[in-house]
Amino acid sequence: MGNKKAIGAGDRRHFFKTGFRGAPGTFELSDEQLKELQKTLLEMLKDFIKVFEEEKIFYTLSGGSVLGAIRHKGFIPWDDDIDLNMPRKDFEHLKEVFHKRLGDKYVLCGPECGRGYGMSHVQIKKKRTTYKAFNELTMKDTGIFIDIFILENTYDNPVKRKIHGMLCLALGYILTCRKTAEDWEALKPYLSVNEVLREAFEKKMKFGKLFKWLSLDKVAKCVIYWYSYCGLEDSRLVCIPSGRKHYFGEMYKREDMCQSKNAVFEGLDVRIPKGTKTYMEILYGPDYMQIPKEEDREIHSAVALDFDK
Template sequence: MAEKDGFKVLKMGFDEDKVIYVKGETLKKLQHVILGMLSDFIEACKDNNINYSLSGGSILGAVRHQGFIPWDDDVDINISRKDFNKLKKVFPQALGDKYNLYAPEDAKGHGMSLAQMKKKGTVYRSFNELDKEDSGITMDLFVVENTPNNAVLRKLHGMLCLAYGYMLTCRKTYEDLPEIKKYVKEGEALKTFEKKAKIGSFLRFMSLDHLTRRTISIYSLCHNDHSKYVTIPSGRKHYFGEMQERDHLLKVKEVPFETIKANIPEDPVPYLLALYGKTYMEVPPVEKREQHPLMALDLGEGEDK
């Protein structure tokens, strides 16, 4: 979501004649669907005493725009490992009639280290999901993990998380590369995908599902729910770039988000500074605004009209 290093390379790498960048009225309709998903999620969390926060660019949107970043096409969530495990238990009854939940440690063929909630009867197919039948409109759920209090152990844990996260990305890219090539032009982005796929080829002795489960087991090694620091290994800045004091990330407050209210960190400034720098309140120029290249989009019954 929002600005990130290297995004321009990825954006320029896709053949714009073969992908969709959602804009205008279609973007407004997509945001309407996602806002409904977020509202349902929040209601389920309140009913089941589950703590959560908006994540990444959704926090930035709440602070800077009191809702979506105007060009944004998704919502991200942060949720502690303890609360995510609780969510998995209540999800079928609380949200299962309208949504599917994909947890990396459970979902076959998921191949990503983040969890996802997808709306049934919709399609939102990105380059991460080219080989999946179920690619519905998605809320990404980033699990907040405990970290060891001992600095040396924390460093070792972080290095393990970085290694396994990268291996998982490479292993999945190896699986996806034939489909990815249909949409990416020759150039730097394609070379990046090919490099990851080559590394992934050396890991093909492990199934994608096995490596995904192994990655999550590494991420969740620390069981101290009172550790001073927590982190989001599956986040865009990974273990060390996403590390925050526990209260800075998990102590929350409710703020306006479009027509509803949603949780963000009680003091979001340390998080926003870590992810976006001192200029996070400045609206970036058009060329630095992130949008996701999509291969297919279907908003579902009644939403396309």
């Protein structure tokens, strides 16, 4: 209750990264847990890259994983995830071969996959593991995961692009609100120590209740239908509606994101976007190579972690 003024005056994005810190029933990973998690993620990435290369599926590292590759030659030391980008057509190919190539060890979770997933990006989760945070409280699949953000085609015509983008933003917001309404009873206990966080989620919950007549899976499928609506494979621009800056904030030249170059990540040969400099500046600003102060580093509070259940 007493931290409302301080948080309200701070940076909103930083607040949502750190707002769950100290919530009852949560913990921050120890150094040993973080190293074990990074080891597991790296093993998963090796499995995926092998299949991607054999199936000729285009991918690159994404977001903080790109930054880790160019700044640290691997994980950002305090980071607990790996992110990938993949064009829509390549993801459709991955869906076709996933069960045969990866289904023995992994589960594919995406907006169109059902099972109450309810998020707009894709995750591949390792079976027989658990890594539960606040997005996974009511999910059926809660394994250790790698995120995939889909590169969607967008229109070169600015009017069509504006209409498509506004529709994607609206639907993406509806999905997050509908998921908050779905998760509300499970989520409430973790909001008790932070009034600002509770108010923000309660606002989403109330709006999401207006769509309770639609299942979470139906809302998610509607969102992905419109995200992927533009079929122009030769458009000048692509975007990542499910990314941290959403549709207009993650608009890129196709050549920058759908072509790649080599990099090294923890000794593993990987691909990063051809336009890495532009990509990093859009996401993190011109000083992206600077190590942030400790208080500005992203915090990942977890509810459960199990490497072999």
